[in-house]
Amino acid sequence: MLPALAHIDTWIFDLDNTLYPASADLFALIDRRMTAFVGDLLGLDPVEARRVQKDYFLGHGTTLAGLMANHEIDPAAFLAYVHDIEMDALEENAPLAAALARLPGRKLVFTNGDKPYALKVLDRLGLGASFEAVHDITAMNLVPKPAPAAYQGLCDAFGIDAARALFVEDMARNLRPAKAIGMATVWVDNGSEQDHDADRSYVDIRVTDLTAWLETLLETP
Incomplete structure (x- = not known):
């Protein structure tokens, strides 16, 4: 383990475009289903x-948050509709599973999606x-990343010491609040980022391939 990360005891991962390649285009x-929902509504x-x-x-932060702020909608109906998709593009990733199993400490998923979809x-x-x-959007009381309350809620729910936690995310802007409360931050720069913020000072580590990075990390003497 890198000396700079030896103190980490909680490893937190975003889901979409982080635990699987952005090329899956899930x-x-x-x-498209979110756009269709907005159009129909x-x-x-x-x-x-x-x-x-x-x-x-x-x-x-999310389409759902915008809809709730501007229209009376049933969030559960929205989440069920937009996540009703085929997942044929996803493949089993045994190397990633092996690397995650070797990480010392707790591992959590922190996603703006809902739990049934994440599972x-x-x-x-x-x-x-x-x-x-x-820890999904429902557990966040429908207040998504990057709202600071979402991160504090995660820490409170699982008794996380932010100073001993690391957060991995493909959307760089979602790392800023994590860094603000003391987490180490890893940006999976795989092309999925839609924000062009020139300030990346809140990114501690930039990687392009999560599995390869974890394998290298675990091999570090």
Whole structure:
């Protein structure tokens, strides 16, 4: 283990485009269903629905948060609709499962998706037994990353000392609040990032391949 990470006893991972390659493009399927939901709800054509959806995503952290702030919707119905997708693009990742098993300490998933969807993804990846728990959007009281309350809620729920935790995420902007409370931060820079923030001072470690990084980390004398 790298000396700089020897103190870490809680390893926290985002789900989408972090535990599987962005090339799987699974989120594109969810994205299309979110656009369709917005279009059906507001009576918009696909182009305008996508514009509104992206405005909500950028302004509120998630499309769901934007919809809840501006319209009366059933969040459970939204989550069930947008996550009803095929997962054929996902493949079992035995090397990642092996690397996660060797990490010393607790392992958690921290996702803006919902738990039923997360568990299906983990099962497809062969990671169903790799994590202690999934902290999802419902557990966050529907207040998503990057809202600081989501991170504090995670720490409170699992008794996490942020100074001894590490958070891995493909959306760099979601690392800023983690760094602010003392977590070590790892950005999986795989092309999925939609924010072009020039300030990356809150990123401690940048990787392009999570499995390869973990394997190298565990081999460090």
